[in-house]
Amino acid sequence: xxxxxxxxxDRVEALLTDSGNxxxxxxxxDQAIRLALYELSTVLPVRAVTTVDAxxxxxxxSLASISGLVAVVEVWYPYLxxxxxxKLPHPVTWRMLTDSxxxxxxxxxxxxxxxxxxxxxxxxxxxxxxxxxxxxxxxAEKAALVLGAAGYAAIGKSRDVTNEVTIGAEVPARxxxxxxxxxxxxxxxxxxxxxxxxxxxxxxIGWEEEER
Numbered sequence: 001x002x003x004x005x006x007x008x009x010d011r012v013e014a015l016l017t018d019s020g021n022x023x024x025x026x027x028x029x030d031q032a033i034r035l036a037l038y039e040l041s042t043v044l045p046v047r048a049v050t051t052v053d054a055x056x057x058x059x060x061x062s063l064a065s066i067s068g069l070v071a072v073v074e075v076w077y078p079y080l081x082x083x084x085x086x087k088l089p090h091p092v093t094w095r096m097l098t099d100s101x102x103x104x105x106x107x108x109x110x111x112x113x114x115x116x117x118x119x120x121x122x123x124x125x126x127x128x129x130x131x132x133x134x135x136x137x138x139x140a141e142k143a144a145l146v147l148g149a150a151g152y153a154a155i156g157k158s159r160d161v162t163n164e165v166t167i168g169a170e171v172p173a174r175x176x177x178x179x180x181x182x183x184x185x186x187x188x189x190x191x192x193x194x195x196x197x198x199x200x201x202x203x204x205i206g207w208e209e210e211e212r
Contacts, residue, residue, distance in 0.1 A: 004135045005128035008033065008142060008149075015150040015182075024153055030129065032156065036148030036186065037124055043194045045070050045121030046136045051079065052102075052116040057109050061116065064100040068123035072102060078114035086114065140193055148186035154179030 002010075009029050013019045024032075046068075052061050054077065063069055075094040080086035093105040102118070104110060124141070125132040137145065158175035 003128040004142075005030070005033070005126050008126065008146060011146045012149045012153065015146060016153060023157065028156065029149070029153060032151075032153035033126070033129065033145065033149040035152045036145050037126060037129070039148060039187075040141065040145055040190050041068075041070055041121075041123040043190050044124070044141060044197065046124055047073075047119070048122050049117060049119045051081070052118055054078070054110045054112050054114045054116055056112045059104045059106070059110060060097065061102045061104065062100060063102055063118070063120075066100075066118075066120065066122070068125070069100065070121040070123055072096060072118060072120045074119040075102070075104070076117040076119075077104060077106065078111065079117040080114055141190075144186055144189040144193065147182050147189060151179045151182030151184075151186055154182065 009026070010019070012029055012033065013021065013024070016024060018024050021029075050066060052063070055061075063072070072094070075092055076090045077092045078086055078090060095103050095105055097103050102116075104116065124136045125134055126137060126145075127133065127135045154175045156179075158172040158179060
């Protein structure tokens, strides 16, 4: 049975009219899918939540272990999953010092008796791409992803063949124009999906609890 990656790759190949991989190899197609998936995820991310152990008198925390982190959205402290009073929302001020270093901007000294509860956006997943074991995309998002991946693949190929003497001089420009048109469609489609998701109770409004 074909994986989600294989099925989506086939759809990209069909859009590129290259089902036999004469012009784009699998690695090139997967890289194009990867680029489009990340771009889609910045607008339509998966919402997730995890806990980080607080450390006495420490305000900086590494989030490098969080896979696919796009952006931190909210931080609660103090938090304890075993104590009802500390399971209630306790949002605090925070800021990112680097892409993966969170600074807890609070006056009191952090206490290792508690945790930080971190709500964040993460990259969508496609089963079998970069070791992903599940797919978070819905069917509309997959359809948009096909457009984006085809666009990135075409633009990439236009640059690769620019100096090839065996093809016509108009081919790179035609590929680039076609690729940019598909990317424009992709971006418009993603923004429309985001508008629908943000207008009401999207199915992903609940946060995915990450295993520690």
